[in-house]
Amino acid sequence: GGVVGAEKLTDGIHLVVDALKLNEVDAIYGVVGIPITDLARLAQASGIRYVGFRHESAAGHAAAAAGFLTKKPGICLTVSAPGFLNGLVALANATVNCFPMVQISGSSERHLVDLQRGDYEEMDQLAAARQFAKAAYRVHRAEDIGRGVARAIRTAVSGRPGGVYLDIPAAVLGEVIDADLGAASLWQVVDPAPRQVPDSAALDRAIELLASAQRPLVVLGKGAAYAQADEQIRQFIELTGAPYLPMSMAKGLLPDDHPQSVASTRSLALRRADVVMLVGARLNWLLGHGDSPQWNADAKFIQVDIASTELDSNQPIAAPLVGDVGSVMQALIERTKPGQIAVPAQWRDELSARSAENVGKMAKRLKAAESAHPMKFLGALQAIRDVLRDNPGAYVVNEGANALDLARNTIGMQVPRHRLDSGTWGVMGIGMGYAIAAAVETGGPVVAIEGDSAFGFSGMEIETICRYNLPIVTIVLNNSGVYRGDDVSASGDPAPTSLRARHDLMIAAFGGKGYRAETPVEVTAALREALALGKPALIDCVIDPTDGTESGNIAHLNPKGITVQR
Numbered sequence: 001g002g003v004v005g006a007e008k009l010t011d012g013i014h015l016v017v018d019a020l021k022l023n024e025v026d027a028i029y030g031v032v033g034i035p036i037t038d039l040a041r042l043a044q045a046s047g048i049r050y051v052g053f054r055h056e057s058a059a060g061h062a063a064a065a066a067g068f069l070t071k072k073p074g075i076c077l078t079v080s081a082p083g084f085l086n087g088l089v090a091l092a093n094a095t096v097n098c099f100p101m102v103q104i105s106g107s108s109e110r111h112l113v114d115l116q117r118g119d120y121e122e123m124d125q126l127a128a129a130r131q132f133a134k135a136a137y138r139v140h141r142a143e144d145i146g147r148g149v150a151r152a153i154r155t156a157v158s159g160r161p162g163g164v165y166l167d168i169p170a171a172v173l174g175e176v177i178d179a180d181l182g183a184a185s186l187w188q189v190v191d192p193a194p195r196q197v198p199d200s201a202a203l204d205r206a207i208e209l210l211a212s213a214q215r216p217l218v219v220l221g222k223g224a225a226y227a228q229a230d231e232q233i234r235q236f237i238e239l240t241g242a243p244y245l246p247m248s249m250a251k252g253l254l255p256d257d258h259p260q261s262v263a264s265t266r267s268l269a270l271r272r273a274d275v276v277m278l279v280g281a282r283l284n285w286l287l288g289h290g291d292s293p294q295w296n297a298d299a300k301f302i303q304v305d306i307a308s309t310e311l312d313s314n315q316p317i318a319a320p321l322v323g324d325v326g327s328v329m330q331a332l333i334e335r336t337k338p339g340q341i342a343v344p345a346q347w348r349d350e351l352s353a354r355s356a357e358n359v360g361k362m363a364k365r366l367k368a369a370e371s372a373h374p375m376k377f378l379g380a381l382q383a384i385r386d387v388l389r390d391n392p393g394a395y396v397v398n399e400g401a402n403a404l405d406l407a408r409n410t411i412g413m414q415v416p417r418h419r420l421d422s423g424t425w426g427v428m429g430i431g432m433g434y435a436i437a438a439a440v441e442t443g444g445p446v447v448a449i450e451g452d453s454a455f456g457f458s459g460m461e462i463e464t465i466c467r468y469n470l471p472i473v474t475i476v477l478n479n480s481g482v483y484r485g486d487d488v489s490a491s492g493d494p495a496p497t498s499l500r501a502r503h504d505l506m507i508a509a510f511g512g513k514g515y516r517a518e519t520p521v522e523v524t525a526a527l528r529e530a531l532a533l534g535k536p537a538l539i540d541c542v543i544d545p546t547d548g549t550e551s552g553n554i555a556h557l558n559p560k561g562i563t564v565q566r
């Protein structure tokens with residue numbers, strides 16, 4: 001604020017920063033420029049950590065990851081038109097993944113845009129954002145900034161979390177008003193995500209259905225991880241003895257080596273389960289929409305979800321439980337009588353027998369990969385797995401095709417909310433943004449396990465990571481191109497290593513430490529050293545270009561027209 005004459009004045013930019021601070025926002029991820037550079041400066045001067053990126057897509061992904069990790073909306077700040085559009089992929093990805101974030105963007109002058117007179121970076125951003133966000137608002141008066149920020153925060157975190165767009169035209173950012181009027185226009189949101197508990201009839205219906213099961217299965221989704229109801233979830237799983245399947249970002253809710261985990265017998269569990277309890281997990285493409293033959297055609301579903309409209313989206317839900325995971329699980333624990341839910345030993349035995357078989361098969365693949373040269377994905381991933389076992393508090397970020405599928409199944413998680421990956425949308429480019437948010441919000445350390453093409457989407461943020469000296473180790477599984485590599489010769493000989501990108505040299509350009517690893521032993525040594533240093537590092541793992549399959553586990557999603565000779 002400022003003083004002109006006897007009058008105390010404030011303006012839009014000050015009101016945005018005051019409103020964010022009043023709502024306990026402590027970090028902003030963005031790319032500055034007209035008309036929001038001073039907003040970032042003032043935020044920084046007011047004690048909010050401003051993190052300046054090289055591309056708004058990565059800044060937005062960082063804000064979304066911050067939302068997932070903290071249950072407070074991550075804030076992304078962009079300039080008008082092109083900067084705003086660059087942030088939209090992240091706003092849409094946050095909405096698809098149910099991560100709370102707010103993209104605040106400066107925008108051009110209404111009187112010029114709406115008559116299309118051709119303004120600097122002219123665009124009707126509100127109209128563009130509406131289709132990709134959970135909600136989109138525009139502030140027309142400085143005195144409405146407090147209301148706009150409060151509305152955006154509540155909308156982002158209440159109900160099903162998502163991405164909210166808040167449009168503030170340059171004229172509003174520069175509008176000067178009386179400071180007392182301005183202060184009176186701000187408010188702090190009270191209880192932005194209220195707890196919601198289903199009624200006893202709904203609870204009893206679910207408990208009785210689960211108790212009647214011969215082959216029950218609980219599926220834990222990233223909504224269960226986001227809910228931060230870790231104790232209630234562990235207690236319910238262990239109280240009922242039910243086998244459970246963690247979806248990728250729910251890994252670590254219970255340690256992945258937990259005896260009730262069916263991660264290693266996923267196909268059998270889905271095909272045979274007769275009562276399935278979905279907890280913060282959607283029956284979408286990642287779970288084959290609940291359709292047979294992947295699922296038992298007679299399976300009955302219980303669904304725990306904050307979004308009532310998610311129920312019956314794919315399959316009939318026999319026992320809906322609408323509410324937040326924490327409240328629902330607490331209510332179920334209190335209402336389930338001792339011994340009421342007992343999992344038949346036969347089901348547990350069937351699962352553990354298949355698990356032993358599958359683990360045995362995987363052990364053979366891992367053993368073979370240990371000594372393979374050129375190094376295979378699984379050779380590098382076992383080395384990473386063993387080092388991370390000694391660093392259970394490290395955050396793991398993961399994207400790619402084979403790099404994603406193989407790392408998800410090789411790297412076990414021991415604690416909740418420590419794995420961030422391409423998620424529901426399978427989007428590439430989340431890597432560096434998610435890693436930066438994990439480091440900024442938690443202090444790290446962070447290990448980003450990246451396919452080489454996936455890394456390329458946000459690779460310039462390595463400079464951001466070095467500029468802020470963040471404890472992030474980026475591991476590039478470099479099989480020399482998208483999918484199986486660009487130039488596998490007709491004979492199938494691996495591409496000459498001289499043609500390979502040297503990502504390790506890239507980080508050296510920004511002052512970080514680069515390593516090149518051609519064997520699992522070299523991966524182990526580099527990762528141990530990099531984690532001990534606690535500084536920006538990149539390990540470029542030279543992977544056999546013929547290893548892996550195009551699109552990893554989802555090649556079947558490709559169109560089935562006239563086959564193109566690959």
Ligand SMILES: Nc1ncnc2c1ncn2[C@@H]1O[C@H](COP(=O)(O)OP(=O)(O)O)[C@@H](O)[C@H]1O
Binds near residue numbers: 222282307
């Ligand atoms: N706090 C919460 N309580 C209950 N459900 C939640 C909560 N937060 C998010 N959700 C729900 O969790 C679900 C997450 O599903 P999804 O993203 O498909 O998980 P996954 O891919 O891990 O299976 C969404 O339907 C969302 O509405």
Ligand SMILES: Cc1ncc(Cc2csc(CCOP(=O)(O)OP(=O)(O)O)c2C)c(N)n1
Binds near residue numbers: 402426453483
């Ligand atoms: C924004 C966006 N653009 C393209 C794509 C399509 C894609 C899915 S996976 C992938 C990269 C695979 O190469 P990578 O080297 O990372 O993987 P691998 O070596 O097998 O581990 C692409 C380009 C997606 N999903 N999102």
